[in-house]
Amino acid sequence: MTHDVFNQVPPLTGHDVSADAALTAGVEREGAGWAIGELRALGTLAGSERAIEWGRLANEHPPVLRTHDAGGHRIDEVEFHPSWHELMAAAVGEGLHAAPWASAAPGAHVARAAKFYLWSQVEAGHGCPVSMTYASVAALRHAPALAAAWEPLLTSRSYDFGLRPPLGKRGVLAGMAMTEKQGGSDVRAGTTRAEPLADGGYALTGHKWFNSAPMCDVFLVLAQAPGGLTCFLLPRVLPDGTRNAMRLMRLKDKLGNRSNASAEVEYDGALAWPVGEEGRGVRTILEMVNMTRLDCVIGSAAGMRHGAVRAVHHAGHRSAFGRRLADQPLMRNVLADLVLESEAATTLMTRLAGATDRAVAGNPAEAALRRTALAVAKYWVCKRAPAHAAEAMECLGGNGYVEDSQMPRLLRESPLNGIWEGSGNVAALDVLRVTLKEPGAIEAYFAEVELASGADGHLDAAIVRLRALLGSRPDETSARRVAEDMALVLQGSLLVRHAPPAVADAFCASRLAGEGGRAFGTLPSRLDLEGIVGRAVI
Template sequence: MHDSEHNNLRQQFQTHRIENQPTALFDQNLWQSDLALQQATHHYAGDWADQQLNQMGAVTGIQQMTLGELANTHKPILHRFDRYGRRIDEVEFHPAYHQLMHNAAEHAVHNFSWQNQHQSGAHVIRSALMYINSQADAGTACPLTMTHAAVPCLAHSPELSAIWLPKILANGYDPRALPIAEKQSCTIGMGMTEKQGGSDVRRNSSRAYLQANGDYQIVGHKFFFSAPMCDAHLVLAQLDAGLSCFLMPRILPDGSLNAVHVQRLKNKLGDWSNASSEVEFQGATAYLIGEAGRGIATILEMVALTRLDCVIGSAAQMRQALVQVLDHVKQRAAFGKLLIDQPIMRNVLTDLSIESEAALLLGFRVAQAIDAAPHDATQAAFARIATAIAKFWVCKRTPAFINEAQECLGGIGYVEENILPRLYRQAPLNSIWEGSGNIQCLDVLRSLHKDRSTAAALFAELKLAQGRHPAYDQHLICLEQQFQMQDNFEKKARLLVERTALALQAAQLLLHGDPAMATMFCATRFGTDYGFSFGSFSDDQYNAHILTRAMPNL
């Protein structure tokens, strides 16, 4: 057979021709490509930090995305002892993890609010930084979040604050195991949960013992001890006065390792780049923060901010999943059309776009209230209840959202060569961490019962959007009636919180969002012509506008 005949046969029976496959998505600027993020940031905080957000968007889209994949592929490894048998309790991270932390800390993801606390909108801008960074990797968000949120707790101890706060406010990342005096910057973790109590931290059994020098030694354990390589952790332990809050350094002032023994790292569903651990305290040195017996009240100031980051992180995962989907469907054809031109697919894409922007606006509205809380009692009351409402709803919607995004890609959306399986594994975490859905609902009820001004602040916010859409107005009337019915309040808590969350999202869209997006949200979330699955509506008059708005400008 001649060579020409061989070539003809090879062409005739070619088995691997690549066609109708999208090109991979690289080199995004996650600030410049996100119109909704830009507009929300400008509305809630102004445009005074656009340059920093643009820099963060470029670093994340070009570098952090790749690093995030590497850090999640190569999980942390625990080394309890060195080769000579000395206890070291050291977690080894892939270099990509350290670079992720370095890039985020250089751009003030962990401290922007406090560096600019006298500037209007500082918490919103910091939320935007977190929103951008979390799209690349959620694991590093844990130490970044806890470091940021520790500042209000440290304020209860001026002596500790004088030592630790300058290192928190310093940009940069210093992973060295050194005493705080020798560190250029630091990270802070948290340890509340014990085996026997879970969310019921009043059942904690770890106990602190006062020493002659005024320090404490803690004996006990923590079943979840996040980011054990942080330079210090805020922990809860019992005193005679009750549960109290302590700062527990990893390395003591003399350079020795504190008696915090890491028993194992958690084998988690997701969040693979971050190390979560179980630890035992065998006389670990710690310093009291705040008043003895007031530990829960003290650490809840930290929890309020970490819960906001759960909302922001979940909204960020939604956005990155949506970006991946929109880039795919505009390149992939099926049944004679591009996927993005298929009517049923357009409904799904439109609904996902609406859900994503609604989550973003609600998170930023909470951040705006936290900004205003120190000098506005109404906003402080609104922040208390809205944080729990937003965490319940946005974090709970994220797994279903990302699963729908996977379906849009088909089988490719289920394989580990793209980001969607990682996002899907990560998605449930924020609904569990810092209090599950039931805890959020109970906190909402507790806020309502503790302070009557809370409900007034909530409905003052909701009534700002009254008269802008008939379905919203009707929903608000029903919601007010449900709040007034006190019987079986706890049994109805989930339904009440869900409906309140939808009202808050609608209000933000109606007041500050895109008009078409707001109209579609109200029609689908409050109307009768809508099902339980994404894309289950028939009115598509705004689809083209909404998809153009959501499409990443790459």
């Protein structure tokens, strides 16, 4: 022994991840209070040493592609570490993948969003097939006959991994393939061909540059049919047990999200069935995208909460220069700012999930708000996640740069939700298009934010400025500014109405009145920083 180990931070395990005041309040407010017990059970599992180890191992041992067997036969199998299957079994068993579509309970989408938020803090990569399965149901309902056959399997809580005829399995998972080499976000530039067959199916031939979660049982795919770009349902295994002509060419070597497989694929006459009308593929698959965009927001909010909690935990146990880090004024400012950003994201996320429930139930005002607010949140919350992760990592010093801390994995994951389902420019342009061109969209947005009118002068002034900005008919070069301002005003309104005064005052002063700086840790010292930090103490 050359030294004693002291002034090191105890592991953050054995806690309830759902001990999150902003999340709990949002879930109850948005009509899913009945799920609090389920959230506590899942939160306890998420904070357990066992689940944390699943997340570590799934990333230490990423998936491996096996294109052929020993005899040279094409098999296109993706192998995963057992920990991946543990994560997936828990997620599916809790209904994170599609439970709301099979539930009549009020707030079902809110409950599912909260669970996805909790479980994503264990490990983010396996959220990809979970999210796409959830979103696929919305698109599949454009083809009632297909939905009747597939929806019971997509919503099943049985995780049944393996390549077998899907309609004979206990449950299935769905993926998506839109992007091609030459197109990227411009999916209309796709060249994959779809040739009609006599039995009503189509033969697809072409390639996809990104096939998310290629080990899934079925995929929604865009291809050019005689009538134009069309959405198709393409299974990996055909009803007779033979492999569909979908070839996995290679797995992507990604910055993060390493536990999850993403592949380049080729179709050589692969059998598929149309979802919706020919020529309306983009409109159909956007039903799926608008659900996965919600999960991008949830995933980013989850990452911020995870980073903030770990930074606060570290600072509460580590001492430097004779004082705990958490007691030092500048570190307390940084921690409070991280918690503030996290709570703003979580509160917005739960509001969007509530709007989803009400939109699905046929509420036109909530559907209009969701259409606008989701594009706004997809841009801003996902844009804030990388800077937040980097600052949270820095709070741990050199220890935060070491893999054991989980912070490097958090940082690698943090940019992905900003890229998925439309990168920053795509999301910002969508905000501009919706607010200026879609009837009722901007009215629904202002009806929401003005529910807090008169409660905070900084917020009132920001609403006036935003109305003037939108009234000037901003062009595309201003799209990011519009999206950012709309996000901050919406978050400010939600916090003024629903958060403790310490949180709402700090947000409006720093984000809307310009009293804070550009980096985290620049909140005005007059604020209740200690009270804000306390909301992330586990």
